[in-house]
Amino acid sequence: MKNYSWLLLPGLLAMGQPALAQEAANGASASADVPFVTVGTDIDGYWTDLFHEDLWDRRSGLLVGDFTGLPLNDAGKLAAASWDPGWFAIPEEQCRPHTGIYGLRGPTGLQIAKVVDPLTYQVQRFDILLGLSERTIWMDGRPHPPEYAPHTFAGFSTGVWEGNALKVTTTHVKAGYLQRNGPPHSDQAITTEWFIRQGDTLMLVALIDDPGYLAEPLMRTTNWALDKVEARGGGRGQVDCGPFQVVDERVGQPKHFVPHYLPGQYETHKEFQTMFGIPQEAAFGGTETLYPEYMPKLAELQAALLKRTTAARPPAGRTATVGRTDFLGEWQLNRSQSNFEVSWRREGLDGRDGSAPERRLMRISSVEGGAVSFVIDTQIVANDTGTFRVEYVAKPDGSDAPVKGGAIETFAVKRVDPLTIERTGKIKGAVVETGTWTLSPDGKTLTVTTKGQIGDQAYSNLQQFERAGN
């Protein structure tokens, strides 16, 4: 029998050649004579969100009045500032889908499905499936509808390949929002998008041109990682929402009332400005704020804001009417010096223990009648609730005071000594939480130890707070 195996050798050698080009993609020097490689462009499949930028916008929600990074024009700023979070709760809006402009920014993975014409075998369209915000990108060369055609939440999208980028143009979208705290886009907005596969990452470059509310087109990018476990698919598929899912979330509110802030009534918006030391001029966005030249001006505005804030604050001790005056002021949680234990497991987006809040700011101030006002704002990354507030006004005599926000119904605050207070929380009259607040002798650090159990969930923590700018 003759040996023909040598005939296999050239074939095997030739088959190995494309690998050299791929090596170049990895930065190897083996194919220095070939300064390019070819890559696949497939975008269809399952993709998992990456929240490594614009986290607050896309995941946990932004504070009222945070329009940083948006090239809003005057009309855009006015409309954005009028938005109240309660808007999402009115019956007319509870089932409203995101528009095509915001939909891909939301916290859901996506599936991109390529649909082939059964007669021509040409790609007819891509379907982007993400629950309530499905989109179709027509690839068959059909024109956009005439100007008078009805607008839809998804809009009308056509696509064309430009090399390794799928370029998509979307018109006929209904008016909506650019992000979930109110900045609007009009129904005249036109979006140009590029879907680009980069290894196992999918990047979407989106350019939103809206003469209604933007002073210049808004460019932003969104990234996903290839989801190789298709069965996971969680969060995908149609979301039921209709008359049977709509509930009255704002009991007692007049019918058809639309929550809003009137022009100039921006007290709530100042929380964001105070929390991060960003003056309103910058917080409300605008073209100027997007460019490097704005940084020196921002620094000046921040210095002026700090000066105004400091000047407006009474000298320490003047407002004291109860207890140790040094408790009064703003306190910022020092997360690295704090410890949170819970009987259930939570994991944060950044891999940390999700039981620990990302940010907590307490404002303690005196009010008339010898009482003390406690306002505690907490921002948690691990879920989608954004910032929540607990507030109460209590006399430091151990009497129960009603609580607004949170599960606990009353807090009793009792001064033990000038550096110590005790706090007791109750639900339906039963004690569910106890805590001790201890002020350091120099008044710079506040240590809070808490232990509680609500239902079957037990928790304990040691929180260390530092004075925040006062």
Add this chain to the structure above:
Amino acid sequence: MIKRVALLAIASTLVSAAVAGAQGQRGVDQGPAPNVPRTLRAAAAIDLAGTWVSVVTEDWRWRMMTPPRYDYAAIPLNAYGRQVADDWDPAADAAAGLQCKVYGAAAGIRNPGRLNISWVDGNALQIQLDAGTQTRVLRHGARPAAGEPTWQGQSSAVWEFPESSAPGASGGAGRGGRGGRVPTGMLKVVTTNMRAGYLRKNGVPYSEKAVLTEYFVRTTAPNGDTWLVVTSIVDDPMYLNEPFVTSTHFKKEPDNSKFAPTPCVAHK
């Protein structure tokens, strides 16, 4: 049976050679075909040269100003990374001459500023960043990194084309191709040997073991504006739980008159 195997092998040889040809390659001994560009510049899929200004529409609060201490949200730091970040001491950085830690390759491009991109030679692009007065060189065929790590590390670059528009392919887009299609593709850059630095101004670290993979993409808007988008994927086994992915965009400027180098600053 043996004849079938032999014919199959010959057919396989022909098909594989055709595939290699479509990718601009010939036999290992022969080098690239005459019509296939041999340098990075000749194969350029897109024109990256010029001055580009960052337009900060994303992560504004983390980029236009220094975030508060402990604000590491969105960065997949592991426990050790958090511990190092917690110990951030800008005064100590300044005293030690480490003001440039946030201007290194892994994150320098996130600093608001301008890029000036130009060709150094046929196989190397240079990126000058005015924020921190830094210079990067993206070279095709860079040898494996050696020597002391630097802020900008050592970068190896290669163009990535879709098969339909690769240089040398029918209708290919590169200068070596026969043209006729939209010239597009992207530059992939892998950077190693970086000196340890910061991913965010408030001391979020990356280590010398980090590997940075970038994709440079150029698009043209309907209004004629030209945009550069750079995807940065930082893989750092020391401080990150998973690769950290961001995309940063720049608008092209008509000239470099606004390019204004500033020194490194240890942020407070």
